[in-house]
Amino acid sequence: MGYSTILDIIGAIVIGGILLLTLFRINDNTVQNYFYYNADFILQRDLVDIIMIVEGDLRRIGYCADPDNLIPPNKTILYADSNSIIFVTDLHKAGKLDTVEYRIGTPSDLPGTTNPRDVPLYRIINNNSLDKSVTGVVTEFRLVYSNALGDTIPIPIVSPGEIQTMELSIKVENAAAYNQNYSNAYWRQVRLASKNLKSR
Numbered sequence: 586m587g588y589s590t591i592l593d594i595i596g597a598i599v600i601g602g603i604l605l606l607t608l609f610r611i612n613d614n615t616v617q618n619y620f621y622y623n624a625d626f627i628l629q630r631d632l633v634d635i636i637m638i639v640e641g642d643l644r645r646i647g648y649c650a651d652p653d654n655l656i657p658p659n660k661t662i663l664y665a666d667s668n669s670i671i672f673v674t675d676l677h678k679a680g681k682l683d684t685v686e687y688r689i690g691t692p693s694d695l696p697g698t699t700n701p702r703d704v705p706l707y708r709i710i711n712n713n714s715l716d717k718s719v720t721g722v723v724t725e726f727r728l729v730y731s732n733a734l735g736d737t738i739p740i741p742i743v744s745p746g747e748i749q750t751m752e753l754s755i756k757v758e759n760a761a762a763y764n765q766n767y768s769n770a771y772w773r774q775v776r777l778a779s780k781n782l783k784s785r
Contacts, residue, residue: 617763624759624768632757632770635706635721640774642685642708643751646672647781651680658782659746667740668726676710684711689726698722698760700767724769725756750778 647661656673664671669688676683686709694705702724710716729752730738738747753774758767 624763625770628757628759628768628770631721632755632772635723635755635757636772638708638720639687639706639753639755640777642674642676642687643670643672643753643777644779645674645676645781646779647674648779649675649680649682650678651675654680654682656682661779661781662745662748665728665730665742665745665748667728670728685709686712687720687726689723695722699762700724700758700760702758702767703760722757722760723755724758725754725771727754728752729754749782750776753777 647656647658649655654675660673662670662672663684664686669686671684671686673682673684675681676685686707688707688709690705690707692701692704695703703722704724704726705719706721706723706726708718708720730742730748731750731752732738732747733749735750742748751774754772756769756771758769761767
C-alpha cells in the first residue's frame with residue numbers, strides 16, 4: 586500500500602509538471618503574439634506616416650505655385666544616389682523654390698534604440714541645420730532611378746537631369762526585439778514620378 590502511494594505521488598508530480606510547463610508555454614506564446622501584433626500595428630502606423638511625407642515631397646519635385654519661378658525639369662533634381670536625394674520644390678506653395686534633401690543618418694545618431702540597424706531619415710530644408718528634422722526611423726531607405734526610356738540609371742548618377750521616375754523602398758523595424766527577433770514592415774513604390782520632371 587505504501588508503494589502504490591509513492592507511485593501515485595510521483596505520477597501526480599509528473600502530470601503537474603507537464604501541466605505547469607504547458608501553462609508556461611501558453612503564457613509565453615500569448616506574450617509573444619501580443620508583442621508581435623502590437624509591434625506590427627505601431628510599425629504600420631509609423632511606416633504610413635513616413636511614406637506620406639516622403640512620397641508627397643517627391644511627387645512635387647519641380648513644382649512652383651508661381652509659373653514665373655519655374656525651372657527646367659532637368660534642373661529640379663540636384664543630387665541623387667541610392668539612399669539620398671536633393672531636389673527643388675515649392676514646399677509652402679508660396680511661389681518660392683526650396684531645396685529639400687532626404688538622407689539617412691548612422692546608427693550612432695540613435696542612441697535610444699537597441700536595434701543595431703535603426704537609422705534616422707533626415708529631411709533638410711534649404712540646407713539649414715535648423716530645418717533638419719527626423720522624418721522617421723528606418724532600417725532601409727533605397728532609391729532606384731530610371732530615365733525616360735525606363736532604363737535604370739547606374740549609381741553614382743552623373744546627370745540627375747536624366748531622372749524621370751524613381752523606385753522607392755522603405756523598411757522599418759521595431760526598436761526592441763522579442764527573443765532576438767525584430768518585427769518589420771516594408772513598403773515599395775515601383776514607379777514614383779513627378780509630372781514636373783517631364784519636359785514642358
